Amino acid sequence: MDPLSDLALPSRHVLTRLRDRRSGPVHIIDPFKVPPSEAVEKARALDDLGFPFVILASTDYESFETRMPPYVARIKAATSLPVLLHFPPRKGTGFPLTPGADAVILPALLGSQDDYFVWKSFLETLLTMPGRLDREQWPELLLTVALTFGEDRRTGDLLGTVPVGTRTDRLDRHIDVAVSFGFHMVYLYSRHSHVPPDVVRHFRDRLHPDQILFVSGNVRSRDRVTAYLDAGADYVGFAGALEDDDDWRTTLEALAAARPGLVPHIRGARP
Secondary structure (H helix, E strand, O other), rough: OOOOOOOOOOOOOOHHHHHHOOEEEEEEEEOOOHHHHHHHHHHHHHHOOOOOEEEOOOOOOOOOOHHHHHHOOOOOOHHHOOOOEOOEEOOEOOOOOOOOOEEEEEEEEEEEOOHHHHHHHHHHHHEEEEEEEHHHOOOEEEEEEEEEOOOHHHHHHOOEEEEOOHHHOOOOOOOHHHHHOOOOOOEEEEEOOOOOHHHHHHHHHOOOOOOOEEOOOOOOOOHHHHHHHEEEEEOEEEEEHHHHOOOHHHHHHHOOOOOHHHHHHHHOOOO
């Protein structure tokens, strides 16, 4: 029997929303660092400011199955925002899933030396998903090319990645894969440095207009968000800018202002 014969993937409502509501900043919450009550506050603020969705993401995670369902449920109960998951897969199960998540970013790590993280994790997720979640709980799957720039031993040790070179011919190889296979999104990331704006511009020039270009890593200022948007990014992710910041609402408003049309003030924030 074909194990995929009864697998009908979810319709693309989230993908349509991502395409229709771009471009601008997006906040990434690490649910293994940020307490649930704080995550709910931040998600409400994002909703107030007109952000299109919230991403829950972490490179490392433990006890995913017990922590994540109530965490996602609290955010969903408090806001209207779609919740996207962005976690690396683990051999034996694939990408982690939880009830309530609207979509899961499935990164193909083209810079990995382990083919499991390049493509095999996709298939394992499809094979195991029916046994992990009821069909009505299946999230939308966002097929993504993910590339890391600059030294990143943490990700390298865990996922076998090596830094992506910025030579045009190297970039074009990855762009050709993204375009040829029709990936929904390209995710450019740097843990300790920054993705060069010229790299962002090169990807935007060659990707299909419907392919979403996401940039993240060390984004802490409105100028950085604006630079990436001007270079052609659809979404610019920021995480650490709001961590360990008692005045995170002011920081969030400043970052939100990089996108024209966002609501200029958070309810309950200090004037």
